[in-house]
Amino acid sequence: MPASVLLLGSSDVTLTVAQAVDAVGARLSGIVTVGDSFSISYSEKRVANVRSADPAAWAQDKGVPIIPFTTYENVLERHQGKLPAICLVAGWYHMVPRRFREAFPRGCFGFHASLLPKFRGGAPLNWAILSGAKETGVTLFEMADGVDTGLIFGQESFPIAPNAMIGDLVVASRDACATLTKRHLAALLDGHAKGNPQEGEASYGLQRMPDDGRIDWAQSRLEVDRLVRAVSRPYPGAFTTLGEDRIQIWATRIPDEAPLVLGAPGQIVMLPDFDLPGVVTRDGLLLIEDATFPDGSSCLDKLRKAGHKRFAPR
Template sequence: MTSVIFMGTPEFSVPVLEGLIENNYEIKAVVTQPDKKVGRKQKITKSPAKVAAEKHNLPIYQPAKLSGSDEMQELIDMHADLIVTAAYGQFLPTKFLNSVKIAAVNVHGSLLPKYRGGAPIQYSLINGDAETGITIMEMVKKMDAGDIYAQEAIKIQPDDNAGTLFAKLAIVGRDLLLKTLPSIIDGTVKKTPQDPDKVVFSPNITKEQERITTSMTATEANNMIRALNPDPGAYMMVEGKRFKVWKAEVADETTDLKPGSVVANKGRFAISFADGNVLNLLEVQPSGKKRMNIKNFLNGQGSKFTPGEEIVDK
């Protein structure tokens, strides 16, 4: 039985871990990020990978920093055949990568060399890409720079957001990994080096990027909304307060109103953006309120706004 040290943290990693278990790989350890405080009440929350590992009674390691830790030495001493990572969230030291007998393999949520880094799925949406995909790659010390074992692309649908793409790609990643691992194990796999001239990076989303500004077109704003749903959510500043937008659509019309103005508030709530574009807001969350559909918003706070009124701070 081929032994694996599995490393992952979010929901994306769970189908990959479950797939390895169901296909009789021996999971020697599951390494995931430490429990963290979540929400207003700062409730201590386990990672989805930890929850899955507990369900299967697997050994769990949660070093705050893997490099130089006692946990890393324990993992090295396991002498596993493979390391498999899927959105773990930390760099892996070369000493650890070299400790396995066969290979260290990463399930990455993009078509490398495009979107190396921690937010490939979000950037595929931000940039309005037509497709994204999964890369099964050999891990090296440099971030997402290893040779490619296999890739599979999927189309990005107009109604996709980060949540739906994560879910789709997790299944694609699981299936492609399980299809590719036998040839990695027996040494028949063909590796393809990444083209350094085509490298694009996707660093983690910053707090500043979460804000929708009136300098954006409606399409750019909508892409940001999709990319940040379900976490952390994109927002605009309306009358000095955060106003999150969870779902929207680009309207098939233009306007002469200044960007940030109310275009319509009867039956729909539409805001003007750069170049005369218009965005219909469909699901919103005013400051201090719960998420709501636009009908409920218009029946409450939204009723005070009038067409032509400039309400979005620049």
């Protein structure tokens, strides 16, 4: 019988890794899931799992059990002392305690969407765009007591284009996870894989919440554009208000050439040079390409007619 793997996760990347495990002929003993929301220490309310993906249909077709998460002890007890060789953690939002990690004969390994030690911690893909990074990737590493501090067993990098949206990075990171799984899983299962210490200067990203997407129009147009791209679909989106209306802004563009517009940050303008509404920022004009009301309907036509009106500054 092929060596077996337990998988922890409840996101799109979890399903990608499950499919890659199956593709290399390893056996999944189960997928431990938390559903589309979960409790966590940094929030008083349950946190929405915005990248939630239910692997139930795929798992049922493959005969893989779905295990709803309650406690780590319950996961161990479910296996009645016959644990899989390794545990893989992909799309999981909780620290994995040592007592759980050390129960697996060959170890416990995770996927982190950065080139560790860069962007340890929360929201690494979002922070990569927000910080202006030109490259990021995914690291396969051994889970340890610290935050993303364990030995590295593989890395896969990809570029961040100047106008990359967070959705582009999500797809690239999924592909990288599949590549790393297929490249390294056999060696992890037979115990022949060799990990390397993390090298270079570490950086850390803190967890982000939906309210962090509120636009501050007094920032530069580059900063606003980065925020929009970093929290766009599948995330909740950047937002602002116009009177009583909440406006979700999904895509913006910094024009190559635009006349000087004198106005207050957040003031809306329609110029003959563009068919899109523009907004004044600290250092120039930013065009809005995609914006919706909370019900999902487009509000571009309303914004085109809102010249001289002002979004809330912050």
